[in-house]
Amino acid sequence: MGVRGKHIVLGVSGSIAAYKAADLASKLIQAGARVSVIMTQAAREFITPLTFRSITHQPVVTDWWDPASDLSIQHVALAESADAMVVAPATADLLAKLAAGLADDPLCGTALATQAPLLLAPAMDAHMFEHPATQQNLRTLQERGATVVGPERGRLASGLTGTGRLAAAETIMGHLAALLGRQGDLKGYKIVVSAGPTEEPLDPVRHIANRSSGKMGFAIAEAARDRGARVTLVTGPTALPDPPGLRTVHIRTALNLRDRVQEEVRDAHAIIMAAAPADFRPASMAEQKIKKGAEATMVVELVKNPDIIAETRGDFLKIGFAAESEELLKNARTKLVEKGLDLIVANDITAENSGFAVDTNKVFLLEPSGQVTELPLLLKTEVADRILDRVVELLAARGKRPVGV
Numbered sequence: 001m002g003v004r005g006k007h008i009v010l011g012v013s014g015s016i017a018a019y020k021a022a023d024l025a026s027k028l029i030q031a032g033a034r035v036s037v038i039m040t041q042a043a044r045e046f047i048t049p050l051t052f053r054s055i056t057h058q059p060v061v062t063d064w065w066d067p068a069s070d071l072s073i074q075h076v077a078l079a080e081s082a083d084a085m086v087v088a089p090a091t092a093d094l095l096a097k098l099a100a101g102l103a104d105d106p107l108c109g110t111a112l113a114t115q116a117p118l119l120l121a122p123a124m125d126a127h128m129f130e131h132p133a134t135q136q137n138l139r140t141l142q143e144r145g146a147t148v149v150g151p152e153r154g155r156l157a158s159g160l161t162g163t164g165r166l167a168a169a170e171t172i173m174g175h176l177a178a179l180l181g182r183q184g185d186l187k188g189y190k191i192v193v194s195a196g197p198t199e200e201p202l203d204p205v206r207h208i209a210n211r212s213s214g215k216m217g218f219a220i221a222e223a224a225r226d227r228g229a230r231v232t233l234v235t236g237p238t239a240l241p242d243p244p245g246l247r248t249v250h251i252r253t254a255l256n257l258r259d260r261v262q263e264e265v266r267d268a269h270a271i272i273m274a275a276a277p278a279d280f281r282p283a284s285m286a287e288q289k290i291k292k293g294a295e296a297t298m299v300v301e302l303v304k305n306p307d308i309i310a311e312t313r314g315d316f317l318k319i320g321f322a323a324e325s326e327e328l329l330k331n332a333r334t335k336l337v338e339k340g341l342d343l344i345v346a347n348d349i350t351a352e353n354s355g356f357a358v359d360t361n362k363v364f365l366l367e368p369s370g371q372v373t374e375l376p377l378l379l380k381t382e383v384a385d386r387i388l389d390r391v392v393e394l395l396a397a398r399g400k401r402p403v404g405v
C-alpha cells in the first residue's frame with residue numbers, strides 16, 4: 001500500500017526550497033516508488049538534475065526540445081504512465097501557469113496532460129502566497145481536483161516568519177498515499193481508531209501512564225486512510241506527529257477517551273481500539289502538587305475506569321486488542337466474549353520484538369466463531385493491513401454498505 005510500486009512524477013520548480021525536493025525524491029524511492037523528475041529551467045538554478053538522477057536512477061526531464069530526450073518524441077509519456085503527479089516545490093509562477101492551463105514547458109505540459117491525481121506543495125515568500133492572485137490560482141486548481149498540501153508557517157528564506165515554507169516530506173507523502181488509496185477497498189467507510197496510552201493525573205504535575213507508544217494504532221489509522229477510509233484517530237499523548245490526511249483527536253485520560261470515542265462512532269462502520277487506556281485512575285486529583293512530607297510511604301486510592309469498548313454499543317464492527325504477558329489466547333478469548341467484540345488482536349508483549357515501543361508485532365486474530373489466525377512477526381504497518389484485510393471481509397459479510405460510493 002502507500003506509494004510502493006507506484007510511478008510518481010515529481011515536478012520541481014524554481015523555489016529556494018527546490019533542494020528539499022531531493023529529500024522527498026529519496027524518501028519516495030525508499031518507500032518503494034518509481035520516481036521520474038521534471039524540472040523547470042528556474043529549478044535548475046537552485047539544484048542540478050544530476051542530484052535527482054542519482055537519487056532516482058531515472059533520466060531527469062528538463063527540456064522537451066532536446067532531441068536526445070525521450071520526452072521530445074513522446075512528450076506526454078510521463079503524463080500517461082504516472083499514478084500521481086506531485087509538484088514540490090510549486091512556485092507562485094508555476095501555480096499561475098497551471099491555473100491558466102499553460103503548457104510551455106515539460107512540467108506544465110505533463111500536469112495538463114495527465115489524468116493522474118495532482119498534488120501541489122507550494123513554497124514561496126509569505127506575501128507572494130497571500131497575494132489574491134496566488135490565492136485565486138490555488139482555489140481554481142483545487143476546484144479542478146488538485147490537492148494542495150501546505151505551505152507551512154515558519155522561518156522563510158527571507159529571514160521573516162510567515163506562511164510559505166514547503167510542507168515536510170513526510171506530510172507530502174502522507175497526503176500522497178491517501179490520494180493514491182482514494183479508490184481502495186475501504187472507500188466510503190468511516191473507521192475510528194484509538195491509540196496510545198492515557199494519563200491519569202495525581203496532581204497538577206504527576207500522572208499514572210503506561211508504555212504504549214501509539215505506533216500500532218497510528219499504523220492502523222494510516223493504513224485505513226491509504227485504503228480510502230475516512231479515519232478519525234483518537235489518541236492519548238504520544239511522541240508521534242499527527243498523520244496527514246486524517247482527523248486526529250487528542251485525549252488525555254481514559255474518561256476523555258470514552259467520551260470522544262462514543263461521539264465519533266455514531267456514524268462509523270468500525271471501531272478499532274488499539275489504545276491502552278488505564279484500567280484504574282486516582283480516586284481524586286490533588287489541586288496542588290503533593291508534598292513529600294515526613295511519612296515513609298504513601299497510599300494512592302485508585303478507582304476502576306470504564307471498559308470503553310464494552311460500553312460502546314451500536315451498529316458497527318468492534319475490534320479490540322489484548323496485550324497479555326501470560327496465557328495470551330485464553331485471556332484474549334475471555335475479552336473477546338466479555339466485551340462483545342467481532343475480532344480481537346492478541347498481542348504477546350513478552351515475545352521478542354513484539355508489543356510496546358518497537359516497530360514489529362507478533363499477534364493472533366481471534367473471532368467469536370472460534371477461528372484463530374496466527375500471524376508471523378511483522379512490521380506494525382503490515383499487521384495493520386492484515387487486520388484491515390479481515391475488517392474488509394467482515395464489513396462485507398455483515399452487509400455494511402459504504403457511504404457515497
Ligand SMILES: Cc1cc2nc3c(=O)[nH]c(=O)nc-3n(C[C@H](O)[C@H](O)[C@H](O)COP(=O)(O)O)c2cc1C
Binds near residue numbers: 016041
Ligand atoms: C533566490 C530566489 C529564490 C526564489 N524563491 C522562490 C520561491 O520560494 N517561491 C516562488 O514562488 N518563487 C521564487 N523565486 C522566483 C522564481 O524563481 C521565479 O518566479 C521563476 O520564474 C519561477 O519559474 P518556474 O515556476 O518555471 O520554476 C525565487 C527567485 C530567486 C532569484
